[in-house]
Amino acid sequence: MTDRRLAIAAWESLFRAQHEVMAEISKDFDEDELSGAEYDVLLTVTRCEEHRARLRDVTANMLISQPSVSRLVDRMVARGLVSKCPDPQDGRGAILRATEKGASTFRRVATVHGRTIAERMSVLTDDELSQLEQLTARLRGV
Template identity: 65%
Template sequence: MADRRLAIEAWESLFRAQHEVFEVLSNDFVGTDLSQAEYDVLLTVTRSPAMTARLRDVTANMLISQPSVSRLVDRMVGRGLVTKCNDPDDGRGALVTATDLGVRAFRAIGAAHGKRIAEQMSRLDDDELLALRALTEKLRAGVDVDEA
């Protein structure tokens, strides 16, 4: 087992780095037509086939609760950014589809946001980025969802 003190220090460093970079990146949404949460919904939806994703897949990619995602998606439907309908393959589920307005809003922010992410991550070289991705995937794979 890893040294407890080192594990705590590493966690605190990871947490602080994520928080500080997130703060910088959140500025990309100030004065735009989308909140960061709405952007995250559209990111999942626009990457899916036919720009349609199951609501549960959207929820899985978000850092907020399922009821909060449902309310967010409902507000986005009201704004004309997405549509929502029953999933014909899962009577309890729903499908979320990006509208033309949603795609335009997503793309208007996406290029600049992607550039800002790349700038923030440019402190690391490609080998470090690959190592970071592998390490964070390893951490995530070890998370017991029932304890979360």
């Protein structure tokens, strides 16, 4: 049986570490160029073949509600970061595609963001990073 106090202490430590790391790496996002949420959308879209993804798949990867994702995507369309068209396989769905502007902006920000993440995580060894990834995957049920 899990020690309740230890479980709570571990949770609090994980939560505080996540909060502190996120506060630091979030500084990479200049809202005028690309917000953190826009980065998340483009991360999902650019990882897909032809830089295209279903809106529902993008929404599944986000930590915000479906209506919030829809509003965010509409703003991204207006800014020229993604295009949106009907999904031929789902009459209620949509397909998103990163525009050249969106893909190039994403690449530029991702380079800086990846460097910041690597620097912040460098306090851990490669073995510790692997263990952390495995442990958090277990917590997520993956």
